[in-house]
Amino acid sequence: MERLNSIEQLQALEQRMSADRDPNLPVIVISAGTCGQASGANDLIRIAKREILAHGLANALSLRVTGCHGFCQAEPSVLVEPEGTFYPRLGIKEMARLVPAVSRGEVLEDFLWRDPKTRRRVRKQADIAFFRNQTRTILSRNERIDPIRIYTYIQDGGYSALAKVLWSGDAGRVIEEVTTSRLRGRGGAGFPTGQKWELLANQKDGRGKILVCNADEGDPGAYMDRSVLEGNPHSIIEGMLIGGYATGANEGVIYVRTEYPLAIKHLVIALRQAREMGLLGDNILGTGFCFHIDVVKGAGAFVCGEETALMRSIEGERGEPRQRPPYPVQKGIEGKPTAINNVETWANIPIIIARGGAAFARIGTPGSTGTKIFSLVGKVKNTGLVEVPMGVTIGEIVNEIGGGPSGRTEIKAVQTGGPSGGCIPASLFDLPVDYESLAKAGSIMGSGGMIVADQNTCMVDVAKYFMKFLKDESCGKCFTCRKGTQRMWELLDDITSGRGTLELLELLEELALVVKDTSMCGLGQTAATPVLTTLRYFREEFVTHIERKYCPATVCRDLFKYRVIAEKCTGCGLCVKVCPTGALSGPRKEPHHLDDSKCIKCRACYEICNLDAIAGDSIIAVPAR
Amino acid sequence: MITLTMNGLPVMVEEGSTLLEAARYLGIDIPTLCHMDGLSPYGACRLCVVEIGVAPSSKLVSACTYPAVEGLPVRTGSSRVMRARRMVLELLLASCPQSKIIQDLASAYEIRQQRFRQEHEDCILCGLCVRMCTEQMMAGAIGFRGRGEHRSIGTPFDVASEACRLCGGCMYVCPACQLRCTYNEPEKAICGACANLSAPCLAKPKFDDLMCYMAPCVACEIRKD
Numbered sequence: 001m002e003r004l005n006s007i008e009q010l011q012a013l014e015q016r017m018s019a020d021r022d023p024n025l026p027v028i029v030i031s032a033g034t035c036g037q038a039s040g041a042n043d044l045i046r047i048a049k050r051e052i053l054a055h056g057l058a059n060a061l062s063l064r065v066t067g068c069h070g071f072c073q074a075e076p077s078v079l080v081e082p083e084g085t086f087y088p089r090l091g092i093k094e095m096a097r098l099v100p101a102v103s104r105g106e107v108l109e110d111f112l113w114r115d116p117k118t119r120r121r122v123r124k125q126a127d128i129a130f131f132r133n134q135t136r137t138i139l140s141r142n143e144r145i146d147p148i149r150i151y152t153y154i155q156d157g158g159y160s161a162l163a164k165v166l167w168s169g170d171a172g173r174v175i176e177e178v179t180t181s182r183l184r185g186r187g188g189a190g191f192p193t194g195q196k197w198e199l200l201a202n203q204k205d206g207r208g209k210i211l212v213c214n215a216d217e218g219d220p221g222a223y224m225d226r227s228v229l230e231g232n233p234h235s236i237i238e239g240m241l242i243g244g245y246a247t248g249a250n251e252g253v254i255y256v257r258t259e260y261p262l263a264i265k266h267l268v269i270a271l272r273q274a275r276e277m278g279l280l281g282d283n284i285l286g287t288g289f290c291f292h293i294d295v296v297k298g299a300g301a302f303v304c305g306e307e308t309a310l311m312r313s314i315e316g317e318r319g320e321p322r323q324r325p326p327y328p329v330q331k332g333i334e335g336k337p338t339a340i341n342n343v344e345t346w347a348n349i350p351i352i353i354a355r356g357g358a359a360f361a362r363i364g365t366p367g368s369t370g371t372k373i374f375s376l377v378g379k380v381k382n383t384g385l386v387e388v389p390m391g392v393t394i395g396e397i398v399n400e401i402g403g404g405p406s407g408r409t410e411i412k413a414v415q416t417g418g419p420s421g422g423c424i425p426a427s428l429f430d431l432p433v434d435y436e437s438l439a440k441a442g443s444i445m446g447s448g449g450m451i452v453a454d455q456n457t458c459m460v461d462v463a464k465y466f467m468k469f470l471k472d473e474s475c476g477k478c479f480t481c482r483k484g485t486q487r488m489w490e491l492l493d494d495i496t497s498g499r500g501t502l503e504l505l506e507l508l509e510e511l512a513l514v515v516k517d518t519s520m521c522g523l524g525q526t527a528a529t530p531v532l533t534t535l536r537y538f539r540e541e542f543v544t545h546i547e548r549k550y551c552p553a554t555v556c557r558d559l560f561k562y563r564v565i566a567e568k569c570t571g572c573g574l575c576v577k578v579c580p581t582g583a584l585s586g587p588r589k590e591p592h593h594l595d596d597s598k599c600i601k602c603r604a605c606y607e608i609c610n611l612d613a614i615a616g617d618s619i620i621a622v623p624a625r
Numbered sequence: 626m627i628t629l630t631m632n633g634l635p636v637m638v639e640e641g642s643t644l645l646e647a648a649r650y651l652g653i654d655i656p657t658l659c660h661m662d663g664l665s666p667y668g669a670c671r672l673c674v675v676e677i678g679v680a681p682s683s684k685l686v687s688a689c690t691y692p693a694v695e696g697l698p699v700r701t702g703s704s705r706v707m708r709a710r711r712m713v714l715e716l717l718l719a720s721c722p723q724s725k726i727i728q729d730l731a732s733a734y735e736i737r738q739q740r741f742r743q744e745h746e747d748c749i750l751c752g753l754c755v756r757m758c759t760e761q762m763m764a765g766a767i768g769f770r771g772r773g774e775h776r777s778i779g780t781p782f783d784v785a786s787e788a789c790r791l792c793g794g795c796m797y798v799c800p801a802c803q804l805r806c807t808y809n810e811p812e813k814a815i816c817g818a819c820a821n822l823s824a825p826c827l828a829k830p831k832f833d834d835l836m837c838y839m840a841p842c843v844a845c846e847i848r849k850d
């Protein structure tokens with residue numbers, strides 16, 4: 001790998017690469033992030049390579065293995081450039097047919113995406129509803145870059161923002177640009193990045209300053225950071241280099257959780273390549289600027305995403321938070337001033353520098369600028385990573401990009417922000433997604449998880465699930481977080497198993513408020529949010545659980561029993577086939593019979609019945625109020 | 626000197642002191658279980674919370690870890706503080722009902738009953754013994770392990786620690802669970818080392834270099850004879 005010794009050499013390389021590129025050469029782009037690989041992308045790569053060799057197509061088309069494109073529902077997916085034809089859920093046989101077809105410039109109609117609403121085949125990725133309604137600034141780069149080949153990143157204009165910064169030689173201008181962009185931290189709290197950098201730049205410390213990339217993404221159902229790290233690790237490196245130049249830091253740490261092996265692999269390769277090319281390390285691009293980046297693997301604690309705990313973990317201590325002040329920017333890792341930013345924040349930096357802060361600020365709302373990636377999961381038709389400008393409504397994300405409910409029932413709520421976030425009911429779907437509006441509704445932006453719940457989701461159970469997560473993940477240092485989450489879970493467990501009383505519900509609310517108030521770190525302070533928001537918007541569900549001892553969504557197993565509605569049942573036998581314990585029986589074309597003593601309430605019959613002929617009944621005959 | 630407002634009164638305290646030290650200097654009582662002069666502040670028990678700032682943006686912080694800042698309004702007994710403190714005490718009472726100090730505090734704050742499922746634990750994980758062992762005795766024989774509800778104090782791999790020199794400091798500082806570590810009952814011991822009756826003071830002819838906090842001590846009684 002050639003070493004670049006000056007900014008001119010980098011620019012010459014980029015120009016040479018763009019000149020060499022044939023814009024009409026068909027490219028098969030295979031989405032092979034962790035999610036793609038899990039659903040079979042590795043097989044597709046193998047077959048594609050085999051077919052290319054077998055047909056001697058090495059010069060007729062090219063193959064690019066990239067990170068995740070975001071459309072999880074369609075994995076393993078393939079994109080054919082330059083037309084942008086999108087093929088979802090390809091198998092080995094389909095791939096074998098696709099390769100020669102692409103070389104001939106044909107489109108295989110029967111493999112194309114079928115729109116679930118119109119039932120029509122859609123050819124181009126840009127026309128698919130899921131992609132059409134997004135503004136993919138960060139995610140679209142994943143399609144163009146092979147994460148383990150630095151040249152593809154440079155070809156895409158990578159490291160040009162760094163060159164721009166080094167060329168200007170003005171660190172103050174960089175901070176000014178970031179401040180103008182009004183970029184706010186994407187990790188959840190939304191602290192203005194420019195302000196944080198300025199604080200760090202103003203710190204006088206002879207021992208050096210440290211920049212940290214927080215990639216300890218632990219929220220259940222959130223994977224934005226993983227896809228950026230896997231698909232575009234160089235953008236993080238470039239962002240940190242720019243940050244280092246702006247703030248006078250010479251050390252960088254990427255703290256990534258061990259559960260992301262592919263991200264770590266890609267990151268390590270990217271760091272090595274950047275070092276070999278002279279883009280990282282001592283005397284970067286011959287300018288005399290030095291910056292070193294290390295990767296630290298987290299040992300799997302959710303609390304280590306909290307900045308003070310993260311710093312302790314990097315130091316090699318137990319990952320436990322401490323009270324701020326002193327803030328990390330004053331006293332961070334080993335006492336050195338430290339600025340910690342999220343993966344997505346770092347990925348935004350090269351874009352801001354390349355396009356200008358003012359252009360970035362025009363996207364989104366005045367208070368929350370730019371785009372944000374959300375991981376849309378749960379009961380929607382199209383799940384995946386969604387990048388939208390701040391300020392679009394939740395309804396747009398869920399109904400237009402997500403394509404509405406995946407089941408037969410309506411969408412009830414969206415849980416935003418992971419375990420520290422709250423549930424927002426369908427009645428508030430006009431709410432714009434930005435830091436302030438979500439906070440006003442009692443939830444948080446968090447790192448961007450969005451879990452959609454429909455009528456078959458029990459909100460008490462949702463609160464209990466997140467409380468279980470937090471109870472296990474609390475570090476246990478401060479008493480209210482450790483005991484508070486434990487007790488809240490206990491109270492929720494009481495309610496979901498029929499031991500709840502209205503007094504306990506009051507106690508739960510009282511406790512939740514105190515835990516929120518008195519806990520030391522972000523984990524404890526937000527631990528009560530799932531309880532408080534579900535209580536705020538779905539109190540009647542709690543009351544039904546307590547007073548009628550009944551779970552309307554048929555989730556809490558102690559609070560309902562299944563019954564076959566004889567009038568609706570046509571005796572199709574689907575439920576009989578699916579029942580694991582043989583509780584359902586009956587001759588075909590006659591209403592089936594359900595044996596309560598055998599039923600384990602696994603929901604299999606409830607979910608498979610197309611006629612809604614299976615319903616959950618209250619066990620105890622408690623008169624309705 | 627730093628000027629701040631404590632409970633509405635402008636007061637001056639020494640620079641570098643924490644809010645707890647400031648309040649105690651001024652004679653304002655703030656209950657704590659995990660704080661001890663001479664050990665580093667830890668902020669674990671959350672009993673010492675005080676309200677800082679001006680409503681509606683005021684917040685609760687632990688007084689033992691928060692530094693006194695110029696011009697900071699501090700309220701040590703606001704209704705929000707009291708509500709939090711009472712809930713913390715109720716939670717403590719629900720877990721450690723036998724502890725004398727918790728009973729006394731609960732009684733002082735007029736908590737007559739607790740509404741949670743009753744547990745009988747011996748340790749509130751205040752971390753005083755761990756800090757005593759590491760910071761004052763320079764032994765580092767005991768430490769925390771596990772997280773969340775599985776957090777506990779002990780020696781590595783639960784074997785008697787070689788670093789422990791049986792000073793008894795951990796028992797001496799324990800605020801709540803005096804019952805837990807009773808010298809010669811191995812099943813209740815934190816480190817297990819004190820269960821071994823061959824105390825270093827008996828084994829070594831010279832005992833000057835070791836501080837001993839064990840009182841009453843079996844070894845001393847033997848020596849007297």
